[in-house]
Amino acid sequence: MPSDSPAPATAPTVVEPEPVLSIVSPCYNERGGLAELHRRLTAVCKSLALTYEIVLVDDGSRDGTGDEIRRLAEADPHVRGVLLSRNFGHQAAVSAGYDHARGQAVVVLDADLQHPPELIPEFVARWRGGCDVVYAYREGITPRLGYRVHNWLCDVKIPAEAADFRLLDRKVVDALRSLPERRRFVRGLVAWLGFRQVGIPYRQADRFAGTPAYTLRQHLRIRLDSVLNFSTAPLRLSVYLGLVTLLLGGLYAAYIIGTLVFVGRDAIPSGWPALIITVLILGGVQLVCLGMVAEYVGRTYEEVKRRPSYVVRELVGRGAGSEAPRP
Ligand code: UDP
Ligand code: MG
Numbered sequence: 001m002p003s004d005s006p007a008p009a010t011a012p013t014v015v016e017p018e019p020v021l022s023i024v025s026p027c028y029n030e031r032g033g034l035a036e037l038h039r040r041l042t043a044v045c046k047s048l049a050l051t052y053e054i055v056l057v058d059d060g061s062r063d064g065t066g067d068e069i070r071r072l073a074e075a076d077p078h079v080r081g082v083l084l085s086r087n088f089g090h091q092a093a094v095s096a097g098y099d100h101a102r103g104q105a106v107v108v109l110d111a112d113l114q115h116p117p118e119l120i121p122e123f124v125a126r127w128r129g130g131c132d133v134v135y136a137y138r139e140g141i142t143p144r145l146g147y148r149v150h151n152w153l154c155d156v157k158i159p160a161e162a163a164d165f166r167l168l169d170r171k172v173v174d175a176l177r178s179l180p181e182r183r184r185f186v187r188g189l190v191a192w193l194g195f196r197q198v199g200i201p202y203r204q205a206d207r208f209a210g211t212p213a214y215t216l217r218q219h220l221r222i223r224l225d226s227v228l229n230f231s232t233a234p235l236r237l238s239v240y241l242g243l244v245t246l247l248l249g250g251l252y253a254a255y256i257i258g259t260l261v262f263v264g265r266d267a268i269p270s271g272w273p274a275l276i277i278t279v280l281i282l283g284g285v286q287l288v289c290l291g292m293v294a295e296y297v298g299r300t301y302e303e304v305k306r307r308p309s310y311v312v313r314e315l316v317g318r319g320a321g322s323e324a325p326r327p
Contacts, residue, residue, distance in 0.1 A: 018051075018102050018103065018104070019050075019051040019052050019053045019102060019103045019104075020050040020051050020052065020103055020104050020105065021045065021048070021050055021051070021052040021053075021103045021104070021105050021106075021107065021120075021124065022052070022053050022054075022055055022101035022102060022103030022105070022106045022107070023041055023045070023052065023053070023054045023055065023106075023107045023108075023109070023117075023120070024055045024057065024094070024097030024098065024100075024101050024106060024107065024108045024109075025037065025054070025055070025056055025057065025097070025108070025109055025110065025111040026057045026059055026090055026093030026094050026096075026097060026108075026110070026111060027056055027057060027058050027059060027061060027065050027069070027093075027111040028058075028059040028060070028061050028065070028087060028090070028093070028111075029061045029062060029063045029065060029210055029211075030061065030065050030111040030112060030209070030210055031061070031063045031064050031065045031067075031068045031210075032208075032209030032210050033111060033112055033113055033207075033208040033209035033210060034056070034065065034068045034069065034072065034111065035068075035072070036113065036208055036209075037111055037113055037117070037208075038054065038072050038076070038079065040113070040117045040118070041054055041117050041120075042054075042076070042078070043117075044117045044118060044120050044121065045078075045120075047121065048120070048121055048124060050124075052078060052103070053078050053079075053080060053101070053102065053103060054076075054078055054079045054080070055080050055081075055082060055097050055100055055101050056069045056072070056073075056079065056080070056081050056082070056111070057081075057082045057083075057084065057093045057094075057096050057097045057100075058081060058082070058083045058084060059084050059087050059088060059089070059090070059092070059093040060084050060085065060086040060087035060088065061087075063210075066081070066083045066314075069081035069083070069316060070316050073316045073317035073318075077317070077318045079317055080100070080315070080316065080317035080318065081314075081315065081316035081317055082096050082097065082100050082312055082315055083312070083313045083314040083315070083316065084096060084310050084311065084312060084313060085310075085311040085312065085313040086311070088309065088310040088311075089218065090164070090214070090218075090222075091184045091185060091186050091222070091225075091309075092184065092309040092310040093310065094108055094164060094184075094186050095184050095186065095309050095310065096309075096310045096312065098168075098173055098176060098177060099177060100315075101173065103170070104169070104170045105123075105124065105127050105167055105168065105169055105170065106167065106168050106170070106173050107120055107123060107166070107167045108164060108165065108166060108168075109164075109165045110164065110165065112207045112208055112209070112210060112212075113205060113207070113208035114204050114205050114206070114207055115136065115163065115165040115202070115204070115205075116202060116203075116205055119136060119165075119200070119202050120167075122134075122200055123136075123166075123167040123200070124167070126167075126198055126200070127167055127169060130196065131169075131196050131197065131198045132168070132169040132171065132172050132195035132196045132197070133166060133167070133168055133169070133172055133190060133193075133195050133196065133197040133198070134166060134167040134197075134198055134199075134200065135159065135162050135163070135165070135166035135167075135190070135197065135198075135199050135200075136162075136163050136165040136166065136199070136200055136201070136202040137159055137162045137163060137199045137200075137201055137202070138163060138201070138202065138203070138204055139201035139202060139203055146223040146226065149223075149227060150188075150223075150226045150227055150230070153227050153231045153233040153234070154188075154226075154227060154230040154231040154233070156188060156191050156192045156230050157191065158187055158188060158191050158226070159191070159197075159199050162187060162191075162199065163202075163204075164186065164187060165202070166190065168190070169195070171195075172190070172193060172195050175193050175195075176189060176190065176193060180303075181229070181303065182302065182303055182306065182307060182308070182309045183225060183229065183299065183302055183303065183309070184309055185222065185225040185226050185229050185230070187226075188225075188226055188229060188230050192230070224295070228295055228296065228299060229299070232296070234292050234295075235292060235293070235296065237292070238288065238289035238292045238293070241285055241288065241289065242285060242289060245281065245282065245285045249278065249282075252274070252278070256268060
């Protein structure tokens with residue numbers, strides 16, 4: 001060993017005990033509500049009398065959410081922050097939270113307090129009772145169309161109106177993290193994983209502060225992800241569509257020929273409208289099918305690039321350098 005190498009550190013390294021419970025919250029422009037979220041989460045965790053950590057993921061907010069997380073982490077050693085380098089979207093932020101949570105059980109809830117933290121003790125009770133996945137579902141509302149389409153087309157069913165508000169046991173978190181997919185629809189992946197799952201109903205509260213961050217485009221994108229990432233049924237659909245069009249075209253051709261043979265040339269409807277309609281329908285069907293194939297090809301391309309689903313800019317809080325090891 002060269003003599004000028006630094007002497008081995010003599011200060012005892014403080015080994016952080018792994019917390020029992022990790023609470024993860026993705027935050028996008030949630031500065032106004034974070035203090036209240038922290039207050040309510042702390043009250044709940046203290047009442048549970050177990051070791052815990054709160055992992056706040058800043059998904060590239062523009063309103064100073066990152067600074068607010070830093071302030072909370074300085075004041076409370078239970079708080080850790082994962083600040084992403086830009087806005088990667090809710091699902092990526094949740095994935096980042098799972099990657100950085102160290103607890104034996106990991107609860108994810110929205111930062112806007114629409115998911116009542118007071119439900120967490122019930123999650124923990126079910127978990128201690130032997131459940132691996134405890135998810136909350138919204139009570140008393142009819143499942144949205146998106147869910148019904150998903151469950152109709154896909155083999156992996158998502159419980160109706162399951163929210164992104166759930167507790168996962170460590171072994172489920174590790175299984176989830178070991179899935180190689182980059183474009184993540186976490187709700188579907190959790191359903192796909194299986195394990196012992198139980199749902200508990202909850203009533204969704206109003207947003208505490210700020211405005212909904214999800215745009216219509218993001219909602220559409222997630223609905224598409226929910227079906228296309230879990231089913232190839234739309235590909236099959238394009239085949240059916242093609243077959244039906246062929247059949248209709250065949251029938252029409254038979255009708256024309258029949259008329260020509262049995263009634264005579266004059267009875268044939270003038271060709272122009274029929275021609276245009278046929279061309280339009282065929283063109284439309286072809287474009288739809290091509291678009292469907294393109295969606296899958298695009299997704300394959302995205303996955304093949306193997307880019308990470310998020311990039312971390314900075315970690316704040318105690319033991320900030322450590323990420324849970326990849327399973
Ligand atoms: N969120 C995020 N990144 C985004 C959009 C949303 O991390 O790009 C977070 C947001 O801060 C909130 C949660 O995801 O904690 C749910 O978002 P929102 O309340 O806008 O969705 P909604 O309640 O309308 O489903
Ligand atoms: Mg919300």
